[in-house]
Amino acid sequence: xxxxxxxxxxxLEQGPAFVIVLPLLMGAITAILPSRxxxxxxxxxxxxxxxxxxxxxxxxxxxEGASLYTMGGWDPPHGISLVIDAxxxxxxxxxxxxxxxxxIYAMPATIAEVEPKKRAPFxxxxxxxxxxxxxxxxxxxxxxxFVFLEVSSISTYALVAMGAxxxxxxxxxxxxxxxxxxxxxxxxxxxxxxxxxxxxxxNMADMSRILADLDGGSRVAKVGFGFIIIGLGLKxxxxxxxxxxxxxxxxxxxxxTVFLASTATKAALYLxxxxxxxxxxxxxxxxxxxxxxxxxxxxxxxxxxxxxxxIFQTDARRTLAYSSVAQVGYxxxxxxxxxxxxxxxxYLHLLNHAIIKGGLFLAMGAFWYRFGITRIQDFSGxxxxxxxxxxxxxxxxxxxxxxxxxxxxxxxxxxxIAAADKGWWWAVGVIVVTSxxxxxxxxxxxxxxxxxxxxxxxxxxxxxxxxxLMMLIPMWFLAVLSIAVGSNILGLGDDFVMASERAxxxxxxxxx
Amino acid sequence: xxxxxxxxxxxxKFLIPFIALFAFYVQFHGDFGPGGGFQAGVILAAxxxxxxxxxxxxxxxxxxxxxxxxxxxxxxxxxYGGTGVVTWILGGDFLSYGVxxxxxxxxxxxxxxxxxxxxxxxxxxxxxxxxYAFGSRQPDHNEEDW
Numbered sequence: 001x002x003x004x005x006x007x008x009x010x011x012l013e014q015g016p017a018f019v020i021v022l023p024l025l026m027g028a029i030t031a032i033l034p035s036r037x038x039x040x041x042x043x044x045x046x047x048x049x050x051x052x053x054x055x056x057x058x059x060x061x062x063x064e065g066a067s068l069y070t071m072g073g074w075d076p077p078h079g080i081s082l083v084i085d086a087x088x089x090x091x092x093x094x095x096x097x098x099x100x101x102x103x104i105y106a107m108p109a110t111i112a113e114v115e116p117k118k119r120a121p122f123x124x125x126x127x128x129x130x131x132x133x134x135x136x137x138x139x140x141x142x143x144x145x146f147v148f149l150e151v152s153s154i155s156t157y158a159l160v161a162m163g164a165x166x167x168x169x170x171x172x173x174x175x176x177x178x179x180x181x182x183x184x185x186x187x188x189x190x191x192x193x194x195x196x197x198x199x200x201x202x203n204m205a206d207m208s209r210i211l212a213d214l215d216g217g218s219r220v221a222k223v224g225f226g227f228i229i230i231g232l233g234l235k236x237x238x239x240x241x242x243x244x245x246x247x248x249x250x251x252x253x254x255x256x257t258v259f260l261a262s263t264a265t266k267a268a269l270y271l272x273x274x275x276x277x278x279x280x281x282x283x284x285x286x287x288x289x290x291x292x293x294x295x296x297x298x299x300x301x302x303x304x305x306x307x308x309x310x311i312f313q314t315d316a317r318r319t320l321a322y323s324s325v326a327q328v329g330y331x332x333x334x335x336x337x338x339x340x341x342x343x344x345x346x347y348l349h350l351l352n353h354a355i356i357k358g359g360l361f362l363a364m365g366a367f368w369y370r371f372g373i374t375r376i377q378d379f380s381g382x383x384x385x386x387x388x389x390x391x392x393x394x395x396x397x398x399x400x401x402x403x404x405x406x407x408x409x410x411x412x413x414x415x416x417i418a419a420a421d422k423g424w425w426w427a428v429g430v431i432v433v434t435s436x437x438x439x440x441x442x443x444x445x446x447x448x449x450x451x452x453x454x455x456x457x458x459x460x461x462x463x464x465x466x467x468x469l470m471m472l473i474p475m476w477f478l479a480v481l482s483i484a485v486g487s488n489i490l491g492l493g494d495d496f497v498m499a500s501e502r503a504x505x506x507x508x509x510x511x512x
Numbered sequence: 513x514x515x516x517x518x519x520x521x522x523x524x525k526f527l528i529p530f531i532a533l534f535a536f537y538v539q540f541h542g543d544f545g546p547g548g549g550f551q552a553g554v555i556l557a558a559x560x561x562x563x564x565x566x567x568x569x570x571x572x573x574x575x576x577x578x579x580x581x582x583x584x585x586x587x588x589x590x591x592y593g594g595t596g597v598v599t600w601i602l603g604g605d606f607l608s609y610g611v612x613x614x615x616x617x618x619x620x621x622x623x624x625x626x627x628x629x630x631x632x633x634x635x636x637x638x639x640x641x642x643x644y645a646f647g648s649r650q651p652d653h654n655e656e657d658w
Contacts (some may be wrong), residue, residue, distance in 0.1 A: 014606065016604070017596075017605070021593060024593060025593040028586045028589040028590055028593070029586065029590065031582065031585070032583060039524070071605070071606060071607060072605060072607035072608045072609070073605045073608065
């Protein structure tokens with residue numbers, strides 16, 4: 001590809017390590033920086049550099065195929081290897097790009113939401129979380145995954161707790177998340193322990209090869225698989241294990257909510273794909289059972305149940321949070337179909353949902369920033385007082401419902417076709433029903449905003465008070481992006497579909 | 513008024529330098545024997561924590577100020593990562609110590625010493641930070657309030 005030659009060769013060669021090391025080291029430096037502005041600039045430059053690198057790596061994967069980086073020059077399976085392939089590269093780029101979007105937004109938002117002396121450490125914790133997520137996606141070593149999972153999780157707990165400056169409930173939410181997240185990480189590492197016992201290796205490629213030789217392995221591997229699925233399920237808010245999510249999303253600082261909603265659960269879902277399809281194999285009977293009954297089961301129940309819960313929330317942030325749980329259900333349904341089309345649809349929904357939910361939460365933060373609004377009944381007349389912000393919210397909201405020409409439509413249609421291809425018409429029915437539920441919970445908010453009248457302040461209707469430009473740009477970027485993906489403007493829709501199909505082809509073993 | 517803890521104080525004052533010395537022994541044996549930065553860091557932090565337990569948190573904070581803790585944590589990470597950055601600058605992969613010296617095995621030796629030193633700083637500071645964080649917490653209720 002032509003664009004690829006624009007990037008320095010060193011960046012392409014060392015990129016996999018660069019995207020982890022840069023935020024990790026700059027996070028440490030940011031922790032002792034005295035000024036918030038300096039910390040913000042550091043975070044912006046770091047995330048921008050990582051985005052450029054991740055983009056270069058993505059192009060490299062599509063033109064030259066997967067690449068392997070050996071940490072410290074030690075060859076796998078003894079050393080730690082970093083793997084960039086069609087599955088990890090798009091998620092890597094997504095995380096980096098979302099980080100840039102949220103950092104831009106964070107400039108005005110953190111001033112309003114975080115205590116003054118915690119603002120520089122806020123960016124330090126963010127960079128560490130970012131480094132952890134990048135590491136989780138890049139690494140080819142199973143234990144390394146756990147280390148990065150903890151790096152990102154522990155900094156996330158701190159980030160969520162920093163929301164206490166505007167809402168004290170952030171503390172209980174963070175504590176809840178800490179307990180649940182630690183249980184998840186513990187389950188995951190116990191699972192890895194079993195897998196190490198079974199295979200004697202921690203390198204994913206090696207583990208996969210040995211498991212295939214053992215024809216799925218003994219009961220130890222089955223137990224290990226179970227622990228890994230539960231551990232990752234907690235991290236990605238799989239339906240009955242999602243209880244930490246609504247609180248954490250609702251009370252964290254907006255920037256953190258956006259970043260978590262669009263990257264953290266996505267990285268965990270990436271790991272679920274990585275473990276079920278490349279380390280293990282759906283041809284093993286126990287993996288097939290888990291895919292068919294557990295993942296589909298909790299996915300479908302989660303879709304319906306979480307959508308219903310979203311309808312009955314009074315706090316709009318919690319509505320969106322429950323909606324996230326429901327959307328995870330769509331992705332799990334796609335994964336559980338275990339056909340190339342199903343996985344591609346799930347993966348596409350992973351990418352699209354990050355953009356959609358990011359846009360929605362960004363707008364939600366702006367409503368709070370200007371008017372202190374979080375409850376749905378207070379949304380009345382917001383289309384008149386904050387027309388641009390509400391416009392972005394509406395576009396992303398329509399995309400979440402799955403209106404034609406939006407990103408949500410593309411992934412839902414692909415998922416429906418994949419389910420129908422397998423003859424699962426009941427799944428098609430569930431998708432339609434939950435989309436109707438999405439119309440209700442997004443519709444409630446839009447109805448209040450567009451057909452209600454602004455509240456009276458001292459006898460006068462509330463005046464127009466638009467969000468600052470640094471908030472509007474990120475949210476409109478995401479709103480327009482979700483339209484562009486849905487309407488295939490600039491070929492973006494095709495690019496997204498192509499990326500998900502290549503990822504699915506890699507997982508189902510059809511090259512790529 | 514006799515100090516009731518006089519034995520503890522005298523013994524620990526005598527022991528603390530040896531604990532610290534043992535930490536450095538573990539540290540510098542880490543590159544070719546059991547030990548290393550993590551264990552040494554915990555031992556070194558234990559010497560400060562023992563001092564705090566016997567002589568009080570304020571005395572310990574005078575001996576090892578909380579501002580050092582924050583700098584130590586950062587310095588440790590930077591020393592570890594910085595070693596990797598140096599190997600990058602010298603044209604190798606990240607943390608490929610071989611390029612640090614002309615002979616690869618010397619490079620491996622220098623690299624692991626630098627990295628372990630980073631681990632020592634980070635672990636010592638983090639251990640002390642955790643102790644200070646818990647130790648400095650004011651009780652929510654006074655004992656008399658019950």
